[in-house]
Amino acid sequence: MALSPKWWSRYGYHIFIGGLALLMIYPILWLIVSSLKPNDEIFSTAYSLIPSTLEWNNYVTGWKGFAGNTFGTFFKNSFIIVILSTIGAVCSSALVAYGFARIPYLGRGFWFGCMMMTLMLPRDVTIIPQYIMFSEFNWLQTFKPLVVPQFFGIPFFIFLIMQFIRTIPADLDEAAKIDGCSKYGIFFRIMVPLIVPALMTAAIFSFYWTWEDFIHPLLYLNEPDLYPVSLALKLFLDGESLNNWGGMFAMSTLSLVPVFIVFFVFQRYIVEGISTSGLKG
């Protein structure tokens, strides 16, 4: 018996779009479930999302890490890098954005142009000379090459915050000026509280990008006790530890937990940030 057109118009849409959505997140679900399957079951029943028993032990063996460094060390390193980078990126970008958006000064157009070019500059062009420069600074095997450049404004965030500042009426600045507020006062007392949503969005994306960054730690950090989580996961694919599938799935899942938490808590900022600025997530 065929289903009526009415039935299709009511449920067909949800079946199609929901089915496609399930297909999209199936690999993620599979990752999470596999982290709870016994080692020999991961691949023998790969299609199944139901483990025969819950194997929490994968998290124990995975957490042990490599060469005496547990994932406690790797998570600590990641958090240090992420927190410092994010503070640097957000504060510096806010300052620069205010300067570009609100203060007419000689050369502003030129520097703004430089920023837009930097926005589109392929990373590969600077990666080699930066490496040479940082090695001359004796910054290799430290977090400095990852953190310090963040304190000089990130073009994407500057652009995002500028867009936001433009929506704030200039009358506010004028009123504050008449009340005797300096430009710095206007920024810190009036602008900063108003642009908090944009700063949140920038902070969230800074967190994601730094958390997931792989190539920079790969270049600058060679000692496992300095590895962030992203780099440590790579070790599961190296030689001896190759058979610890359960541990690998468990730690991969764990590495995504902070990302998921931030996503579910701050979803509104993420969606708005992407929609208004075209930021890549």
Add this chain to the structure above:
Amino acid sequence: MLSKLKDNNHVVGYVFSAPFIIGFLVFILYPILSSLYYSFTDYNLFQSPSWVGMANYEKMFTDDEKYWKSVFVTLNYVIASVPLRLAFALMVALLLNKTIGGIGLYRSAYYLPSLIGGSVAVSILWTQVFGDQGLVNSALGVFGIDTDTSWIGNPDTALWTLITLSVWQFGSSMLIFLAGLKNIPKDYYEAASVDGANAVRRFFKITLPLLSPIILFNLILQTISAFLTFTPAYIVSRGEGGPLDSTLLYSLYLYKRAFQFYEMGYAAAMAWVMLIVVGIITLVIFQTSKLWVHYESKGER
């Protein structure tokens, strides 16, 4: 006098912009120019650079098969993944452009992959999804297709696993399109319906032209970032670009030249060629945009 100087627009402007200007000069401009210099030298990090003129460029273009292999692999990757990604993004955005219950949940589900897609965890996941005993083969087995080919170990399919990974992350473009669709006034569609335009015609005459500036913006950013893809190629091929260099993306080859063989001069030359090529491609896209991008009024983006 001093207080006047303190609030002078030019002084204040430069104080606020100082972080960017210093950072730009130290971490961007100086490195770019020094890499142009390195590209004309033989430099291994341990001895000082020695001038070799155009030798790096000559070798690259005439005497390095791997280089050309990586160029073709990269072009293949970019040309396949960017249009597919944008097409999916647009298609799903059109489907999700409704105000009904549960739409937020769907939106999150489609966006989630692009949120985590760049991570090492997902690249590792991909090696297992497309491995010989992985999820894909296991799922095929359910449908009676028994195979134990490793999609990642086979040179014909390895790059496609990376393209799939890229297309899977269409969510962020989808959100941008969704925001664009919300901005199209409803009365346009109503007027068109009254005039008898069907859905297909409405899509090509209203939706697509009004979205075209957003499509252009996305196309450019996605193309640049596709050229820079590194992490999945590195993880999936264990840093080698194999099998048979089939996943040797440009960024990965550049990394190998610079940081495995310490040929900094050669790698710098590779980076400069990439900069020029990406610049030209961006310009070409901008130029063609005059033909297909519709601007409602002057001065509007």
